[in-house]
Amino acid sequence: MSGESVKLLGYWASPLALRVKWALKLKEIEYQYVEEDLQNKSPLLLRYNPVHKKVPVLVHDGKPVAESLIILEYIDETWKHNPILPQDPYERAQARFWAGFIDEKCVPAIMSAFTNQGEEKEKAAKEARENLKTLESALGGKDFFGGETVGFVDIAAGWIGLWARIVEEIADVNLIDAETMPLLNAWFGRVLEAPVLKECVPPRDKLLEHSRGFHKILTAASS
Structure with a gap:
């Protein structure tokens, strides 16, 4: 790690940027964090992610990597210690499958x-x-x-335990049913309370206030 330059372009309320923060934390990788204003995107962000123009972007020795799940794999392949993905090829494929399921099915719903x-x-x-x-x-x-430790799928999905609860409160819906999905509900608690991850999570009150404002904008646009 000595002599390497690692930079993360993110946004404090972005759960996808949180994924990368968690991975870097688990790997004990030192990095420079650059907070982006998504209403006024920096030339740095536009240069490093000209296709999607969004966070997160990991910049390693001047080379940008975009898209959170791809970044997680890049981190795991670049810094081999404290592996995030399983070593077994089948288990690794399964982890990728469920991470894809989260982004393609759970998050859009x-x-x-x-x-x-x-x-x-x-x-x-x-x-x-x-x-x-x-x-x-x-x-x-x-x-x-x-398994016994936080891995790829935990990083991919753990943030839902906080964000979905905020969606429930703002939109008045039931998403995480503790009675019908007790194992998942308990797992969300373990991930969000894990000491190495907890310190990266934004304050709930601040996130709730931010999400209320975002919700007003979205619902006004659709009405």
Whole structure:
């Protein structure tokens, strides 16, 4: 790590940037954090991520890597200690599958419940619950998706335990049902309370206030 330059372009309320912060923390990688203003994106962000123009972006020795799950894999392959992905090829493939399921199924449904109203909101909330229940089946009786320690899927999904609760409060929907998905509910608590991860999580009150403002903008635009 000596002599290497590691920089993370992020936004304090971005759960995808939080994924990268968690991975760097678990790997004990020192890095420079650059807070972005997403309403006035910096020339640095536009230069390093000209395709999507969004955070997070990891810049390692001047070379940018974009998209949070890709960044996690890059971190794991570059710094071999404290591995995030399983060593077994099949288990590694499974971890990638469930991380993809989170981004392709769970997150869009939760966001749809956050941005829609009426029947569309309830339909999205139902879909989100079904997807989260499916995710719970992959956890089984383990403490973490990574087994005894936090791993790739835990990093990919752990933030949902905080953000989904905020969506529930603002949008008045039920997403994480403690009765029907007790294992997942308990797992969210373990991830968010893990000391090495907890210190990276933004304050709930600040995130709630920010999300309320974001919700007003989104619902006003759709009405």
